[in-house]
Structures are given as structure tokens and as C-alpha cells.
Amino acid sequence: MPAQSLAAARRPRPLLEAPEVSDDLRLIGPTRVFGRDEAIFDEGDGVDSVYRVVSGGVRALRLLADGRRQIIGFHLPGDIFGLELGERRRGSAEALGETTLLIARRASLGAEPGQAERLWRVSLAALERSQDHVLTLGRRSACERVASFLLDLAGRLGAGGHFELPMSRLDIADHLGLTIETVSRSLGQLQAGGLVRLDSCRRVRLPRPAALAALCQ
Amino acid sequence: MPAQSLAAARRPRPLLEAPEVSDDLRLIGPTRVFGRDEAIFDEGDGVDSVYRVVSGGVRALRLLADGRRQIIGFHLPGDIFGLELGERRRGSAEALGETTLLIARRASLGAEPGQAERLWRVSLAALERSQDHVLTLGRRSACERVASFLLDLAGRLGAGGHFELPMSRLDIADHLGLTIETVSRSLGQLQAGGLVRLDSCRRVRLPRPAALAALCQ
DNA sequence: CGCTCGTTTGATAGCAATCAACCAACGTGG
């Protein structure tokens, strides 16, 4: 739709239409490196900063009183996270491995025009991702959960059908509402079916992405 | 924090701070009544409108190829829904019972100043709700799911610890990733424990909300 | 070589799904 883009550039574009230029939220601030499993923030902390992943990866998680852990999502290079409505963190965030983050002060947002709309797009993208996650957790079998997880990751990381898992089996299990044993067995099944290849336990290859996608929908 | 509110009123308030005035998104458009189970929109439809629930209730749902159904969320009076990033609906929406909606054109948004920020708040609230849902589906038992569902509803509907369920057992089951039988048995258990009272099968009373909440966290 | 840690594999248990009645509320029509 190049015609539409041209038109949009000439007059004020209504909200909720596809952006004609960069979607990028401009974040300004220092960069910091976090070590493996290092906390970026904890539940209950004040919401002072917003983050962009430069390299590495982050798990966003919540805990129940008895220690059960749910990973709400993974943040990968390019992703923005840490936006919240309230004054206190509702969950924690930790580095998966060696991870570099750009850290912007919350108060520094909102200066530029159009920034609110970019914030809105970031949140809406996160919402759609979370709703996909709900569908997976509510109605898919263990194997299907693992399959859709791999496809999701491939879409975000996979240059050409192969990529490196930045997280452990435990992280995957706690993301998918399973146990590490079930994740391992599901990967085994998928591998037996020729839908997945594990070069090492972190190095994934998806030889037949279409067949894998057929499993999930 | 009245002092902060005063300060905020004097100078441009940074984004991501608590709003000092009404959070309300101004939506303009006609009102329409939908009958029970009537479709408001379907997956794949164009995204032309945004909705506010005036009365009644709405289920937002997604289907898998084999018919498995996941209810992503319920929209109750006052809620805004139908905002999407893309051009096509990613799921469908249906009226739970007789339901009145205010329908605004998508293109009519974005006119007023500050509207983008209100949109952002609406989306972020939906995101937080969805993340709570992920925690529930990923890591809670059947009984805990039902308990947190009832608490959530009570917070949105419950004038004083009692309210009317606007949805059927099947809707609840498909929201919580369970079956109707399991929902029924869980309600039975909660009732046996004195944490819930069902005056009729739709009329709920929560005599000990604190004890119920203790179950869930 | 012998740790440790993360992962895989195996045996068993348990929670929720499935299959199947049963029940209550409601509406219709005889």
C-alpha cells in the first residue's frame, strides 16, 4: 500500500492506522550489561525505567506464594519492556545470559510528539503476544505448546530456520506451563517426527516450518 | 497524592505517570443492541470500529482448527475493546446475553489531544489483565483458577461481595482452560469449603474474599 | 579424572478430561 503511505504523509494520519515511517520508540539513556540470572527489577520495585534489549535476552516472570513460577514472556534483542501502568512492578525481570540493555528513565518519555502513539503500539504488540500465549496455555497440548513456542522464537530470532535458544529447559517449561521433563519429551517427539532438529540442546533447526505450523492451528 | 496532582496540572505531565484527571477515552458513535451469542465481529474481519460496553457483556475468543475454543477475555460494562494493531481481527467477539455497545469508528480516534495517551492506557490495562490470565492458565490448579476468576469478576461487578455471572459454565471453562465438569466440581469444592455461595447457578456470593484470595497467591 | 549442572529417559501417580447419567428449570403443546 504505497499509495496509502503517500496520502498519509501529506495530512495528519489518524491513530490506529499503519504507520508510514519508523515504528521505533526513541529511547535515550545509558547501556548496562547484566550477568546470567541477574535481576533487572523485582516485583514491588518502583517503576523508574524502561528498557530496550540490545543483546542477550530477558525473562519476565511472576511467582506464586508457594514458589510456582510462570514466565510471562521473553524479551529479545530490539524488544522494549518495563512499561507499566502502576507505580510498582507487578513481576520481575532477569537476564537469561550475558545481556546488554539500554535503560531510559520513565520520566524522559513523552517529550517528543508522537511518542504516546509509539508507546501505544509497543503495548498493543505486547498485548497481542500475550493473548497468543493465553491461547497456547489454555487449549494446546504439551507438544503443540512446544511447537508454537519454537515457531514464535524462529520468527523473532531465526535468520534462516535455525537459531540458538537463549533460555534453559526450565525457562521454557515455566513459560509453557509444563515441566522440564515434559518439554524434553515433547522435543523428542517433534524430533522423531522430523519437525525439529537439535544440533545441540540449545541449537535448533526447523526443517519443515509449515508442517510445524499445521500442528498449532 | 493530591500534591502531585496539583503539580502535574501546572506543567506538561510526563507520560507514564498517574493521570490527574479522567482516564476516560472519549468515544463517539451510535449505540447498538446485540442479542445473546450474536457476533460483534469475527476473526479476519477488517478493523473498522472500537467498542465500549454500555450494558451486558462480551466474550473475546479464538478458535483452533479443530474447534477448541479459548476465551481470551470478557468485556464488561465500561470496558473498551476492539483496538488492534493490524488490519484484520485476530479473534472474534460475541455478546454473552442482551448487550448494548457504543460503536466508534476507528478513524474517528486520534483527533483530540491526549487521546493517544488514553489509548495507550487502555491497551496497557488490557495487557496487565492478560498477563494475570497467563499466570492463572500456566500455573494454577482448577480450583485456584475458578477462585481467581471469581475474585476478578467480583472486583469488576461486585457491588458488595455478590454478583450475577453474565456467562455460562462453558464460557468459564473455555476462559480458564478447563471443562464444564471441572468448573462445576471446583465450584462445588469452594462451596463445600465455605468460600463461595451459589444462590442460583448464576448468582454468586463470596462470604470470605480474603480466604479466597489466599488460595490464589 | 571426577566433579557439577543441565538434560534426557524411565516408572508411577494424580489431576483433570472424557464418557455417561441424572437433574432442574423452562417452554410448548396437548
Next chain:
DNA sequence: CCACGTTGGTTGATTGCTATCAAACGAGCG
């Protein structure tokens, strides 16, 4: 007014998927 069918909900018996418990495996490393 009551027989009847329909719909939504509850209760019971059994199955099955995933969790749990347990052990083996393999890679990385001092």
C-alpha cells in the same frame, strides 16, 4: 394442568496426559 422435549448444570466412573519421583547421561571444567 400436566406430558414432553430442550437446555444448562451437576454428579459419577474411567481414561489419559502430564506431573512427580528417580536414575542415567553427557558436556563443561577444575
